[in-house]
Amino acid sequence: MSEATAVEFKNVSKSFGDRKVLQDVSFQIEDGKALCILGRSGTGKSVTLKLMIRLLTPDVGSISIESEDIAHLPEKELSRVRRKIGFLFQSAALFDSFTVADNLAVPLRHFEKTMSPKDVQHTVEELLGQVGLVKDRDKLPGELSGGMRKRVGLARALILNPTLLLVDEPSSGLDPITAGEIDALLLKVKQERHTTLVIVTHDVREARKIADTLAVLDQGCLVGYGTLEELKSSENEVVRQLIWEC
Amino acid sequence: MSSTPADFFSFVGSLSRFGVKSLVSAVTPPYEWQFFLVQIEDIGWRSLPLIAAAGLALGVVTALHTRGTLISFGAEALIPSLQSASFFNELGPLVTGLLISGRVGAGIGAELSNMRGTEQIDAIDAMSADSFRGLVVTRVVACIVVLPMLTVFMDLTGLIGGFFSEHMASHISLQLYIHRAFSTVSWVNFIAPTLKTCVFGFIIGVVSSFYGYTTDEGSAGVRRAATSSVVLSSLLVIISDVFLVKLIFFFFPGKAL
Numbered sequence: 001m002s003e004a005t006a007v008e009f010k011n012v013s014k015s016f017g018d019r020k021v022l023q024d025v026s027f028q029i030e031d032g033k034a035l036c037i038l039g040r041s042g043t044g045k046s047v048t049l050k051l052m053i054r055l056l057t058p059d060v061g062s063i064s065i066e067s068e069d070i071a072h073l074p075e076k077e078l079s080r081v082r083r084k085i086g087f088l089f090q091s092a093a094l095f096d097s098f099t100v101a102d103n104l105a106v107p108l109r110h111f112e113k114t115m116s117p118k119d120v121q122h123t124v125e126e127l128l129g130q131v132g133l134v135k136d137r138d139k140l141p142g143e144l145s146g147g148m149r150k151r152v153g154l155a156r157a158l159i160l161n162p163t164l165l166l167v168d169e170p171s172s173g174l175d176p177i178t179a180g181e182i183d184a185l186l187l188k189v190k191q192e193r194h195t196t197l198v199i200v201t202h203d204v205r206e207a208r209k210i211a212d213t214l215a216v217l218d219q220g221c222l223v224g225y226g227t228l229e230e231l232k233s234s235e236n237e238v239v240r241q242l243i244w245e246c
Numbered sequence: 247m248s249s250t251p252a253d254f255f256s257f258v259g260s261l262s263r264f265g266v267k268s269l270v271s272a273v274t275p276p277y278e279w280q281f282f283l284v285q286i287e288d289i290g291w292r293s294l295p296l297i298a299a300a301g302l303a304l305g306v307v308t309a310l311h312t313r314g315t316l317i318s319f320g321a322e323a324l325i326p327s328l329q330s331a332s333f334f335n336e337l338g339p340l341v342t343g344l345l346i347s348g349r350v351g352a353g354i355g356a357e358l359s360n361m362r363g364t365e366q367i368d369a370i371d372a373m374s375a376d377s378f379r380g381l382v383v384t385r386v387v388a389c390i391v392v393l394p395m396l397t398v399f400m401d402l403t404g405l406i407g408g409f410f411s412e413h414m415a416s417h418i419s420l421q422l423y424i425h426r427a428f429s430t431v432s433w434v435n436f437i438a439p440t441l442k443t444c445v446f447g448f449i450i451g452v453v454s455s456f457y458g459y460t461t462d463e464g465s466a467g468v469r470r471a472a473t474s475s476v477v478l479s480s481l482l483v484i485i486s487d488v489f490l491v492k493l494i495f496f497f498f499p500g501k502a503l
Contacts, residue, residue: 050368053372055368055371055372075374078374079374082372082373082374083374085372087369087372089365089368089369090365091364091365093364093365093366093368093369094366095366095369096360096361096364096366106373107373110373110374110375111373
């Protein structure tokens, strides 16, 4: 594996009971690049994302984040690796009983225990400014629209300045204009922070806008991997259908 | 809950492991004091109106029921002591356990399953924070601590309800009512049944947290978690009460009523 590899999957398989969700999946992502994982519902896209931060563990194979195999790391070491990873969940996963500002402060208070309250507040304000939600800092998640929740989720995922950002269905449940705003924010993250992005999406147009590389999953198998141009020559039916959509 | 014997034993095993894990985590650091105090307020303080209303009503009703019977035996003077004995020994602990399994059990089941469904628990785990310790252990311990306190409150409001009923019927003074109510009660009659509610609290906390924390079925899962939490925790509270009463009689045979 080269030094510039941010994520590497080697022969990863994952099952839930009798159901095989991922089968012998291997790929790697270069540092600072954006990978979009495409595929139909239930093909293992979100599972792939959760494996990258070890919310799930693989049955077989290894998963490396910046050259460290996280599948077998002890909890303390895993915490150090997770410190470098941001995760924007499909539902944004904001804590219902916390305000917007407190939601952003949670990772700082957990990982940066020596940080002063003033510095925490300053960092929160800065991130809220970047996603255009400073005036909503004291609102509860229930008072926010779907797009605003996603932006808060993105700000929370970025608050520790991660080197790897995992994004699960950024445009799901959003109107095209709001989805476009989220895409623009993700592009900005990639260009200005040089963060490695892994995005799971159904939206092929979104993938075309953001991704350097596309991965196509079908029934748990990686049936396509490469740039849009490379995938155009694929003979796999699912890949051809998706690329045609582009 | 389970469709085959194998499913049933698997469920019992999972629930037992969950309970043991929560107890072990409760006695080992780090301790989540801040979240624990929030749960004390939510489970204890916010349950007080329900416990007070139920205690007063039960106190009045039991006094009305026993009055007719005891008068026919010329034992009207025993009404206060019968009230205190029934509340301290059984009514207070059991009714408090059942009311809290309804109010708090459903709440914990629904809240945790909603957090699971909206990926909030995943978000906590993704930060390497211990979601089990923060969400489950704090609730289980809060239930264990709060149940005896609420039981004492239920006992007192039950006696107050009984006094109102008796005062209306016989104009008994508060001083005489209290004297008669406590003349036949020993500390064992009060402390042992009150402390058995710690077990009720453990059952309610573990069962409702188990359903909430382990579900992953969206809105249907929230409904199922809330319902199952109430049904199973209420059932286990009643069943465990049988064994706990026998246990109290075993250790304090002289005080058994």
